[in-house]
Amino acid sequence: MKTKTRKIALVGNPNVGKTSLFNQLTGLNQKVGNFTGVTVERKSGDLTLANGETVEIIDLPGTYSLYPKSLDEEVVIDVLLHQQSPDFPDTVIVVVDVSNIERNLLLASQIIDLEIPVILALNMVELAEKKGFVYDKEILAQRLNCEVISINARTGLGIQELKLILQNTPSASSFRKYKFIEKYNEIITIIQKITHSSNTYQNWLVLNQVDKCRFLEDSLKVQIKDTLEKYHFEATQIQKMEILERYAQVKDILKASRQEKEPSQFYSLGQNIDKITLHPIGGYLVFATIMFVVFQSIFTLAEYPMNFIETTFVSLSSYLQTHLPASKLTDLLTEGILAGIGGVVVFIPQIAILFGFISILEESGYMARVVFITDKMMQKFGLNGKSVIPLISGMACAIPAIMAARNIEDEKERLLTILVTPFMSCSARLPIYTLIISLIISDTPVLGIFSLKGFVLTGLYFLGIFAAIISAWFFQKVLNSSHKSYFLMEIPVYRMPRWRSIGLTMWQKSQEFVIEAGKVILAISIVLWGLASYAPDNQMEIIENEIIKEYPTLSETELEDKIASAKLEVSYAGQIGKFIEPVIRPLGYDWKIGIALLGSFAAREAFVGTMATIYSIESKGEEEATIRELLRQEKNPQTGEPLYTSALGFSLLVFYAFAMQCMGTVAVVYKETGSWKYPILQLVYMTGLAYISAFLAYNLL
Amino acid sequence: MKTLADLKKGEIGIIQSFTNDDTLSLKMLEMGCLPGMEVCLRCAAPLGDPICIQIAGSSFALRRSEANQIIIKSN
Incomplete structure (x- = not known):
C-alpha cells in the first residue's frame, strides 16, 4: 500500500x-x-x-x-x-x-x-x-x-x-492556555455540535469569522450566525482581548529566554537610503529613473540573445525545408508551427529580464516605498497606494497582477485596480512593440548612449500608465464610488535581493509564459496556416493558371511570389481579412493585418506569430528571412511606397497598447469579480478606446 | 488629546489607545503596535500623507486619517 x-x-x-x-x-x-x-x-x-x-x-x-x-x-x-x-x-x-x-x-x-x-x-x-x-x-x-x-x-x-x-511528524504541542475562551464555553459547545470539530480554538476561529470560512456549507453558516445573534457576540472586541492576552503570554515566555547583547548601529544605511527614496522630489525622480533604466535594459540586454534565437529559427526552418521532402506537412511544420513558435520564443529574454527586475524591486523592499510615496496621488484617482503593485506587475502580465490586487483590503479600490490593470503594457505587448518600433524608428542613438527605440518604448509604457490612471478616475465617476478605505502596511527594511530566488522567478515565469502563450499561439498558428493555405472550391488553382497566363515573361522567382500572394488573397484567411477590411481601413490596416488582428483577440502575442505565418506563406520564392525584413519589404499596392509608414506603425502601437486582447485576462477578471459585468465593460471600453485612438494616430500623423 | 497625526518629524510618543475603528486597531495590534509602546514619526510621504512611523524597530505606513484615531501621550 x-x-x-x-x-x-x-x-x-x-x-x-x-x-x-x-x-x-x-x-x-x-x-x-x-x-x-x-x-x-x-x-x-x-x-x-x-x-x-x-x-x-x-x-x-x-x-x-x-x-x-x-x-x-x-x-x-x-x-x-x-x-x-x-x-x-x-x-x-x-x-x-x-x-x-x-x-x-x-x-x-x-x-x-x-x-x-x-x-x-x-x-x-x-x-x-x-x-x-x-x-x-x-x-x-x-x-x-x-x-x-x-x-x-x-x-x-x-x-x-x-x-x-x-523525518518524523512531531506531536502537537500541549501549550494551550486560553482564558479568553472560558467565558464563551456555552456558545462554543453549540458551535461544536454544528461543525463536528473537537478542537476548541478551531471552533472559536469559526465563530469569529463565519463569513470567511469558505469550507462551511451555507446551511451551517446560517445556524452559526443565528447562535451568534442570540448571544450578542461582539467579534472584533473579543478578538482584541484575545490578541492582548496572547501578547501577555508571549512576553512572559520571551522574558525567560531573552539574552541582551551589545547593539550595533545598523539602521543608518537603510534610513539614509530612505532619505533619498522617500524625498518629496527625489523620491519620484528615483522611481522614474529606475523605471527608465529597466526599460532601457530590456532593449539593450535582450538584444543579443534575441538575435541569436531569431537566426537559429530561420536557419532551422530553411534546413528543414531543404532536407525534408516537399509536402503539405513540411509546409505546415515550417510555415505554421516553426514560424509561430519562433515568434514566441524570441521574446523569452525580454520577459525574463522584466520579471527579474520586478522581483528585485519587490525583494529589496523598494516596492513598499513606491506604495508609500504614491498613495496620496492614487487616492485622487480612486486607487490605493497598494494598487501600484498590481499596476507594476501588470507590466509583466495582467493575469498574476490582477490576482495581486487581492492585497487591497478595500473592495472598491480593488475593483478599480482590476479594471485598469490591463492598460499597463504587459510583456505580451512587448513583442509587438519591439517589432513595430524596429520597423519605423531608426537606430540613431540619443545623447550618445541611449537608443531612440528605448525612448519610444518607455513612452508606450507611460501611455499605458496614463490610460490606466485616467480610466480609474473615469470609472470612479461612473461607478460613483465615494467611500472610506484604510491603508496600513509595514515598510520592510532594505534587503539585498537573493539572486538565486530571482533567477528562480525568471525561470518559472518564462516557462509559464512559453507554455501558456505557446499553447494558444501554436493552435492559432496551425489554424491560420490551414486557413491561409486552402481556399474554397479550387480557386487557388484557377488563380495560379491565370497569373501564369498573364505574366509569361516573369522570372521563376518573381512568378512564384506573384502566385503565392494571389493565392493568399483568395484563401479562407484572405477572404476573412477582406471581409473585415472596411472596418479597419480607417486605422490604416490592410486585410493581412486584419487577419493578425482577429487572431490577437484570443491572445495579443499571437500577432507576431500570425504575421510571421502569413508572410512566410506569401514569400514562397524568397530565401528565408526574418519577419522584420519581410515586413520592411511590404509595399503599399496603391503608392508603391513601403506599407509600414510611421502613421501605420503608431496606429498599430496605440491599438495594441489599449485594446483588451487576452482571453486569460477576461477569464481572471470574471473569476476575481465574480460577474461578467466587469470583464465585458473592460472589453468594450478598452477596445473602443483603442479604435478611436488608432484612428486619430493614423489620420493625424 | 494628542494623536499620532500630531507628531512632528523625529518626535517620540507613547501609544495610549485606539478610538473607533475596530478593523484598524485590530490590525495594528496584530502587527505588534501595542498600547504602551514608543512610537516615532520617521517621515511623511511627499504630499504630506501617508506617514511613516517607527515602533519597536519596525516601520509602518498609515494615512493621517488613520493616525488620527491613535491617541498618544508625549514622552
Missing part, C-alpha cells in the same frame, strides 16, 4: 523569509498552481529527506494572524481550519523573524492552539543580534512545547537540521 505523501506547510508573517526557506527546501522541484476554488497562487514542491521519504512542502501566503484581512490571507484559514482540505498539513513550519519575535509568536501560538504539530524556525537571528538581543531556543522549545530550530534562510544554515526534524 502506498502511504499518503506527508504535507508540510510554511506559515509566517509577511517578509520573514518564508519564500527563501521554501526555495532552500525545494530548489527547482517547484510547482506553481492555484489553491482549490480560488486564484491565489499556490507554490508547492517536493523534498526528499535523508531516509528516502518524499514530503510535499506548501508555501502559504504571509499573514499576521489567523484573522485574515485580505483575500490572500484567507487562504491560510481555508487550509488550516479545514481538516478535509487537500492541503491540510501534517506539520506546520512557522517561520519566525527573531528581530520582531512578539508578533511572530502571536501567530505561532494561534497555530499551536489548533493542535497542528508545529516546528518553529527562527530566522534573521543576525538581525536581532545587531538590534541587541537573542533568544535561547532551548527555553523557547521547553515553554512552547514544540521543536525550535535556528535557521538562516538566505545562507542555508540549519536547513540540514530542519530536514532531519522533518
